[in-house]
Amino acid sequence: MIDELIIGLDLGGTFIKAVLIDRDGGLRSETAIETQAAQGPKHVIGRLYHAAREVCDRAGCNMDAVLGVGLGSPGPLSADLAVVVKSANLPGWEHVPLRDHIADLTGRPVAMTNDANAATYGEFWLGAGRGAKHICMLTLGTGIGGGVIVGGELLHGHFGNAGELGHLIVAPGGTRCRCGQRGCLETIASSSYLVEHATREARRGTSSALAAVLDAQGEIDVPDLLRCVRQGDSTSQRLWAEACAAIAAGCVLLHHAFNPQYIVLGGGMAAARDALLEPVRREFAEQTWKLADDKPEIVLASLGGNAGAIGAAGWFLHLNDRNLV
Amino acid sequence: MIDELIIGLDLGGTFIKAVLIDRDGGLRSETAIETQAAQGPKHVIGRLYHAAREVCDRAGCNMDAVLGVGLGSPGPLSADLAVVVKSANLPGWEHVPLRDHIADLTGRPVAMTNDANAATYGEFWLGAGRGAKHICMLTLGTGIGGGVIVGGELLHGHFGNAGELGHLIVAPGGTRCRCGQRGCLETIASSSYLVEHATREARRGTSSALAAVLDAQGEIDVPDLLRCVRQGDSTSQRLWAEACAAIAAGCVLLHHAFNPQYIVLGGGMAAARDALLEPVRREFAEQTWKLADDKPEIVLASLGGNAGAIGAAGWFLHLNDRNLV
Numbered sequence: 001m002i003d004e005l006i007i008g009l010d011l012g013g014t015f016i017k018a019v020l021i022d023r024d025g026g027l028r029s030e031t032a033i034e035t036q037a038a039q040g041p042k043h044v045i046g047r048l049y050h051a052a053r054e055v056c057d058r059a060g061c062n063m064d065a066v067l068g069v070g071l072g073s074p075g076p077l078s079a080d081l082a083v084v085v086k087s088a089n090l091p092g093w094e095h096v097p098l099r100d101h102i103a104d105l106t107g108r109p110v111a112m113t114n115d116a117n118a119a120t121y122g123e124f125w126l127g128a129g130r131g132a133k134h135i136c137m138l139t140l141g142t143g144i145g146g147g148v149i150v151g152g153e154l155l156h157g158h159f160g161n162a163g164e165l166g167h168l169i170v171a172p173g174g175t176r177c178r179c180g181q182r183g184c185l186e187t188i189a190s191s192s193y194l195v196e197h198a199t200r201e202a203r204r205g206t207s208s209a210l211a212a213v214l215d216a217q218g219e220i221d222v223p224d225l226l227r228c229v230r231q232g233d234s235t236s237q238r239l240w241a242e243a244c245a246a247i248a249a250g251c252v253l254l255h256h257a258f259n260p261q262y263i264v265l266g267g268g269m270a271a272a273r274d275a276l277l278e279p280v281r282r283e284f285a286e287q288t289w290k291l292a293d294d295k296p297e298i299v300l301a302s303l304g305g306n307a308g309a310i311g312a313a314g315w316f317l318h319l320n321d322r323n324l325v
Numbered sequence: 326m327i328d329e330l331i332i333g334l335d336l337g338g339t340f341i342k343a344v345l346i347d348r349d350g351g352l353r354s355e356t357a358i359e360t361q362a363a364q365g366p367k368h369v370i371g372r373l374y375h376a377a378r379e380v381c382d383r384a385g386c387n388m389d390a391v392l393g394v395g396l397g398s399p400g401p402l403s404a405d406l407a408v409v410v411k412s413a414n415l416p417g418w419e420h421v422p423l424r425d426h427i428a429d430l431t432g433r434p435v436a437m438t439n440d441a442n443a444a445t446y447g448e449f450w451l452g453a454g455r456g457a458k459h460i461c462m463l464t465l466g467t468g469i470g471g472g473v474i475v476g477g478e479l480l481h482g483h484f485g486n487a488g489e490l491g492h493l494i495v496a497p498g499g500t501r502c503r504c505g506q507r508g509c510l511e512t513i514a515s516s517s518y519l520v521e522h523a524t525r526e527a528r529r530g531t532s533s534a535l536a537a538v539l540d541a542q543g544e545i546d547v548p549d550l551l552r553c554v555r556q557g558d559s560t561s562q563r564l565w566a567e568a569c570a571a572i573a574a575g576c577v578l579l580h581h582a583f584n585p586q587y588i589v590l591g592g593g594m595a596a597a598r599d600a601l602l603e604p605v606r607r608e609f610a611e612q613t614w615k616l617a618d619d620k621p622e623i624v625l626a627s628l629g630g631n632a633g634a635i636g637a638a639g640w641f642l643h644l645n646d647r648n649l650v
Binding site: 075076079085086132133134148150151153155156157158159160161162163164165167168169170171172179180181182249252253254256257258259260261287288289290291292293294296 | 400401404410411457458459473475476478480481482483484485486487488489490492493494495496497504505506507574577578579581582583584585586612613614615616617618619621
């Protein structure tokens with residue numbers, strides 16, 4: 001029997017990640033190349049094709065022989081999961097029919113979903129949510145994405161945008177979000193907003209530790225903030241505690257909406273590991289109900305940076321096996 | 326071909342409702358009897374059986390001939406949807422294996438789900454959500470229940486308690502809910518809390534209109550409050566506006582979690598019709614994102630008080646047709 005191989009692509013604002021993977025999730029090759037997003041959609045689509053060819057070449061596999069391509073893209077996407085409606089991180093992307101472009105270039109069938117959904121499917125298929133039928137995932141990065149598996153299926157909803165969990169409102173009337181709402185989870189716990197809050201505190205002079213970082217480096221990133229937390233800086237500790245409490249508040253909403261077995265925390269901020277997991281678990285236990293013994297377990301993602309590409313490939317395979325691509 | 330008939334039962338704190346219904350949703354008979362909840366679980370189980378027999382008798386149908394029984398019960402239920410774990414409105418109910426009791430008494434297969442899920446399935450099958458694949462419903466009554474249809478399936482989640490939408494937190498740090506959380510939707514927009522808030526205002530002397538109702542009747546109910554709203558009482562208007570804004574905030578959460586086609590508002594408070602629907606729609610449009618053209622339509626339930634019994638029967642039929650009961 002011929003190996004059945006699938007290409008997984010994960011389109012990010014900075015990097016495109018690609019994997020070539022078999023039916024059992026065995027990784028045959030992988031690559032990461034720069035997106036070069038500033039050069040616009042046409043160029044980026046060429047880069048995606050380039051990455052797809054590269055994983056095939058590295059594994060000595062002809063692209064014609066692959067079963068198909070799974071693709072995770074920033075969204076929102078159209079309801080039929082064919083078109084990138086727009087993207088905050090990809091300049092010039094407005095109603096780009098990305099799925100069909102990639103199908104034309106590769107000559108293979110393509111299944112697309114948003115990037116956070118792809119990562120969620122990856123964790124469900126081969127990672128922290130393996131074996132479960134109901135999981136939610138928060139991808140804690142520059143923004144906050146989300147994904148939901150319901151009964152073993154990725155949830156897209158009627159309009160294709162289910163699981164936009166970074167835009168659950170956890171602080172009504174709070175900070176204005178890039179999406180237009182106020183008090184989205186993303187405005188408290190995403191790395192971009194967290195860095196913005198930390199920089200503001202440094203400039204205000206409320207934290208000499210943060211001010212020192214800003215003076216030395218000209219900017220503050222999340223690892224810097226975490227270092228200040230560990231060194232006992234009270235302003236940094238407050239910001240981090242607020243972020244963890246907001247994530248926990250999001251988990252309370254997911255608990256009652258989806259009643260999942262697991263809530264998986266992934267994305268760049270999950271690199272903080274126990275510094276993230278422990279306060280989130282503590283706050284969640286504090287905030288959520290005790291009426292029934294039905295609390296999801298909050299866990300860290302386990303696939304790392306390839307979750308999106310792996311999950312996109314897995315999702316293609318899932319749809320392909322049911323003749324849905 | 327013999328008619329296939331299904332019994333639908335809806336167990337409430339005050340009334341038990343029962344219907345006998347055919348495969349196409351045609352109503353053959355119905356009844357409503359008092360629950361007599363104070364007399365405990367054993368008595369109430371007998372009352373459920375009585376109601377089931379009554380709808381059969383009225384239609385001249387032998388119970389042995391019915392396909393089976395759908396049953397909506399207050400929850401939380403056990404994860405296998407067989408046991409009522411406890412209930413705020415049914416004294417003495419702790420771990421009652423209700424599904425099997427009803428199966429033993431009727432001699433027919435039984436499918437159980439919680440009461441709000443049953444109503445949601447009813448609206449999905451034959452009511453305001455007919456033809457959709459993704460809907461959410463809020464049952465606005467003494468408490469606030471909820472239900473979610475995902476891809477045509479009632480969502481129960483891993484622990485059986487998905488869609489507990491009255492316990493979505495819309496006012497962090499707010500009023501303590503009976504469930505132990507703070508700021509649940511239920512603490513602002515359920516009729517019991519709304520009446521509690523109105524009574525407090527009447528006693529405080531902030532509303533002469535509410536105080537007059539309380540003096541004359543000894544209590545205030547939601548229709549009284551609505552009458553005061555229409556008569557221009559500003560305190561009553563504020564309470565009602567807060568309830569509608571809280572419901573809208575719940576709808577924003579549902580928008581991003583489930584991306585449904587419809588959000589259906591049902592339960593006793595939906596009797597307010599446009600006085601409920603218009604402010605909720607307006608607040609929802611105000612609060613939710615405009616990033617994508619993916620807003621659910623908020624609509625009123627259309628099946629009235631029988632939604633739960635009808636939906637329970639429909640859900641039994643759905644499971645039965647897939648050999649799942």
